[in-house]
Amino acid sequence: MSSHTQHSGYSVGGLVKWIDSRLPVFTYLQKEYGEFPAPRNFNYWWNFGAILSFMLVLMIFTGIFLAMQYTPHVSMAFDSVERIMRDVNYGWMLRYMHSNGATFFFIAVYIHLFRGLYYGSYKNPRELLWIFGVVILVLMMASAFTGYVLPWGQMSFWGATVITNLFSAIPLVGDWIVTWLWGGFAIDNPTLNRFFSLHFVLPFVIFAVVALHVVALHVTGSNNPLGIDPKGPQDTLPFHPYYTAKDSFGLAVWITLFAAVVFFAPNFFGEPENYLRANPLQTPAEIVPEWYFLPYFAILRSIDFDLWFIDAKLGGVIVMTGSILVLFVVPWLDRSPVRSARFRPVYKWFFWIFLLDCVLLGFVGGHRPDDLVFEGVKQLEFIDLGHVGTAWYFIHFLVIIPVLGMIEKTKPLPTSIAEPVLGGGQAAAGAAAKPMEKA
Amino acid sequence: MTDHASEPGGQPESRRDFLYLSVGLFSGVGTVLAMWPFIHSMNPSADVLALSTTEVDLSPIEVGQAITVIWQQKPVFIRRRTAEEIQTAEQTPDADLPDPQSDADRVIKPEWLVVVGVCTHLGCIPLGQRSTEPRGDWNGWFCPCHGSHYDTSGRIRKGPAPENLFVPKYEFLDDNTIKIG
Amino acid sequence: MDIGKRLSRAAAIAVVTGLALLGGTTTDVGASETEHPEAQDWKFTGPFGKFDIAAIQRGLQVYLEVCSACHSLNQIAYRNLLDLGFNADEVKAIAAEYEVTDGPDDNGDMFERPARPSDKFVLPFANEKAARASNNGAFPTDLSLLAKAHPAGPDYIFAVLTGFDDPPDDVELGDGMNYNPYFSGKQIAMAQPLFEGSVEYSDGTKATVENMARDVANFLHWTAEPEMEDRKRIGWKVVLFLLVLSALLYATKRKVWSSVH
Numbered sequence: 001m002s003s004h005t006q007h008s009g010y011s012v013g014g015l016v017k018w019i020d021s022r023l024p025v026f027t028y029l030q031k032e033y034g035e036f037p038a039p040r041n042f043n044y045w046w047n048f049g050a051i052l053s054f055m056l057v058l059m060i061f062t063g064i065f066l067a068m069q070y071t072p073h074v075s076m077a078f079d080s081v082e083r084i085m086r087d088v089n090y091g092w093m094l095r096y097m098h099s100n101g102a103t104f105f106f107i108a109v110y111i112h113l114f115r116g117l118y119y120g121s122y123k124n125p126r127e128l129l130w131i132f133g134v135v136i137l138v139l140m141m142a143s144a145f146t147g148y149v150l151p152w153g154q155m156s157f158w159g160a161t162v163i164t165n166l167f168s169a170i171p172l173v174g175d176w177i178v179t180w181l182w183g184g185f186a187i188d189n190p191t192l193n194r195f196f197s198l199h200f201v202l203p204f205v206i207f208a209v210v211a212l213h214v215v216a217l218h219v220t221g222s223n224n225p226l227g228i229d230p231k232g233p234q235d236t237l238p239f240h241p242y243y244t245a246k247d248s249f250g251l252a253v254w255i256t257l258f259a260a261v262v263f264f265a266p267n268f269f270g271e272p273e274n275y276l277r278a279n280p281l282q283t284p285a286e287i288v289p290e291w292y293f294l295p296y297f298a299i300l301r302s303i304d305f306d307l308w309f310i311d312a313k314l315g316g317v318i319v320m321t322g323s324i325l326v327l328f329v330v331p332w333l334d335r336s337p338v339r340s341a342r343f344r345p346v347y348k349w350f351f352w353i354f355l356l357d358c359v360l361l362g363f364v365g366g367h368r369p370d371d372l373v374f375e376g377v378k379q380l381e382f383i384d385l386g387h388v389g390t391a392w393y394f395i396h397f398l399v400i401i402p403v404l405g406m407i408e409k410t411k412p413l414p415t416s417i418a419e420p421v422l423g424g425g426q427a428a429a430g431a432a433a434k435p436m437e438k439a
Numbered sequence: 440m441t442d443h444a445s446e447p448g449g450q451p452e453s454r455r456d457f458l459y460l461s462v463g464l465f466s467g468v469g470t471v472l473a474m475w476p477f478i479h480s481m482n483p484s485a486d487v488l489a490l491s492t493t494e495v496d497l498s499p500i501e502v503g504q505a506i507t508v509i510w511q512q513k514p515v516f517i518r519r520r521t522a523e524e525i526q527t528a529e530q531t532p533d534a535d536l537p538d539p540q541s542d543a544d545r546v547i548k549p550e551w552l553v554v555v556g557v558c559t560h561l562g563c564i565p566l567g568q569r570s571t572e573p574r575g576d577w578n579g580w581f582c583p584c585h586g587s588h589y590d591t592s593g594r595i596r597k598g599p600a601p602e603n604l605f606v607p608k609y610e611f612l613d614d615n616t617i618k619i620g
Numbered sequence: 621m622d623i624g625k626r627l628s629r630a631a632a633i634a635v636v637t638g639l640a641l642l643g644g645t646t647t648d649v650g651a652s653e654t655e656h657p658e659a660q661d662w663k664f665t666g667p668f669g670k671f672d673i674a675a676i677q678r679g680l681q682v683y684l685e686v687c688s689a690c691h692s693l694n695q696i697a698y699r700n701l702l703d704l705g706f707n708a709d710e711v712k713a714i715a716a717e718y719e720v721t722d723g724p725d726d727n728g729d730m731f732e733r734p735a736r737p738s739d740k741f742v743l744p745f746a747n748e749k750a751a752r753a754s755n756n757g758a759f760p761t762d763l764s765l766l767a768k769a770h771p772a773g774p775d776y777i778f779a780v781l782t783g784f785d786d787p788p789d790d791v792e793l794g795d796g797m798n799y800n801p802y803f804s805g806k807q808i809a810m811a812q813p814l815f816e817g818s819v820e821y822s823d824g825t826k827a828t829v830e831n832m833a834r835d836v837a838n839f840l841h842w843t844a845e846p847e848m849e850d851r852k853r854i855g856w857k858v859v860l861f862l863l864v865l866s867a868l869l870y871a872t873k874r875k876v877w878s879s880v881h
Contacts, residue, residue, distance in 0.1 A: 040880065061477065062477075065477050065480050065481070068480070068481065069480070069484075079694075079695070082695050082764075082765070083484070083486060085847065086485070086695065086700075086846060086847070087484040087485040087486040087487075088480055088484040088485075089476075089479040089480050089482055089484060089485075090475075090476035090477075090479055090480050091480060091484070092847040092850075092851065093476050093851070093854070094476065094477070094480055096851075237880065241876045242876060242877065242880070245869070245872050245873040245876040245877070246873050246877070248466075248869050248872075248873070249866065249869040249870050249872070249873045252862060252865050252866040252869045253866050255862055256859060256862040256863060256866055259855065259858045259859050259862055260855075260859055262855070263851055263852065263854065263855025263856075263858060263859065264667045264852065264855055266851070267768060272768060272769050272770055272771050272773075273769065275765040275768040275769035275844075276761075276765070276769045277762075285804070455875055458868070458871055458872055458875060459872065461868055462865075462868045462869060462872050465861075465864065465865045465868055466865065469861060469862075469865060485699075486697070486738070489697065489699050489737065489738035490738050
């Protein structure tokens, strides 16, 4: 850069310098994305930050252009979406990118989240970074939910009815809150209008929180697969060109997968029922949320019993809310000094069990509670799996993680990031002799 | 930058540069191509384009009468001119016209004048379609916004408007039907 | 309270008329298990799939001559038929066979005029209530998106159209209902619509129930996703482009990292 700035003020470099001395955007970019020292040992699971940034921008862009064609009115919303699909130039492409974009956004965010859980990315000093991440997840859920209502299909309408009715479980003020959310006595035009407004603005709120997430990341620096801090320049690489190149490659592969779904199986993740116009007088035989909500849905329905003064409805809502809130306190539930599961042989097992548990809950969420899991086995209904899965979800966070943090015998940590990468056997032997590093 | 990273790769310069160049080219072209669906989505859609032509049945219009039809969301004035109006329009010398154009160039059949009813000044709708409305000093149309006068051929004669009323593309499907657009 | 009332009312209405509605449900309530439609061979499946234009044109004929007596197709305009190989004059002629209400005219009255290509397909009934009144309380569903609104799509349409049968002994049919093992609940308000020779095909295809059902399914697949051919054609270009870009970026990444590993 400095070589450019020696030219006269008429060159591009001169313009850059002129702007930079007034608003140091280029200095900032160079510092945070150019020379920013990143641990040299990232694996491909670290690509998802870049992938998620791309998805957010894609969703905002497709969304803005779709909003130019969409009509948020109960009598016109469904047809306006079909007009986008049929008459608007490339409207089908924008809409399929947006609807499948939600799916791919959630796939990426879940991978990102489990990556954090596996490598202990939430631990000191990255607690705030983690909390911003969970806030983003919650905002994404709100965006996805309000967005799903907009096409005004059967699932839009009944999904919105069921989810907003959850608030009626709140004692004393519940019914009032539901009426307030609806702006009427059922899901109707006022509801659709406000959901459109919220769906439009929430992504920009997400964008702001993502900015905080990134700022926090650049203060603490990234975690890495070993979970130990870089000790010096030999442990890091400048972000550019190393990770710009790696992220770009990962992103291109991701977009290829995304394009394959958008162009060849655009309705694979969707619910057919939503191609029927909303009918407030006929409930579908089964109301199923989009796949990314299925585990929470299973948790919600698994509370089918009253507990003391808490009835099943309120209980379900509390437990489902708790399943998300518990993520906020994970940094304080896990007291283990070691971050990465690579050096936590027991935690590693429980991590995979927990991942399977979440998949199981998603599976349960997609079936009716009283359906049989196996044909002919009368004793095992999906609700039973839901009970077990939900119980394990909380046991994992509230029992397993704190207890492991205290009693687990962790493996010796390498002394530095560079050693196992460059040193080979000799370094590993040296590391084993050293005392365990405090994270 | 830290030392060890200043020279990534040990490849010959030219091969590396070629690779970087093609990556840059591909990404650039891809980004530009990906922008097209977004831009094109704002162009008129198929349902809007389907309404871009309007057919008008002229048979109910008497000599001296005018009707207004909507074409592409704009008013179109169709006036069945009297022989006197045609004569005046045809005999106007070019010198009297701020935007010289012969009447013959503005009509297909002299009896029928078809113009877009939007003042070429700032887009107001001129008066003069009804016999009760002011038709201006040349017995055509008068725009009330800034006082533009149009003659019986829809040409600007006086006032701030720079051009004659626009003649849309139209054709006679038969003696009594025209298709505008 | 209000929502409870609404729901119970909804349930009541659903019992009376619901079975006639194409619910598009994956599973159905009750003891009788709805039969799963058999997968058919369609030309439009797969990443290379294309529309079978001849079949779609025949399906349009069946729709116009049979189905359209009760079923609307409200997302389709006559101009869309241009995509099926009809020319502008043919489309104009087809549209002109139908009357639409337009207006108000200068006197403030609504009037009838022949449909134009820009008009949507004319609806068989003025509104849902009129449709129910003419159909024993059942509402014939709009067909535009049916192929996307059921998990089995065109297979389902074919199965229902060919699936009418005499009820087995253990099935008690409701009043005015017909037996169809592929329809949710196995009872359907629609009587068998297609019989051998219901229409006369001009291209020599035999108008068997199976052929007509297959053509209708092809037609309704087209009405549900008319963008399919464009989508797949563009999709191949996009995916191939991205594969090359990914390969180039992989090579770049390798080169950049070659000094580190």
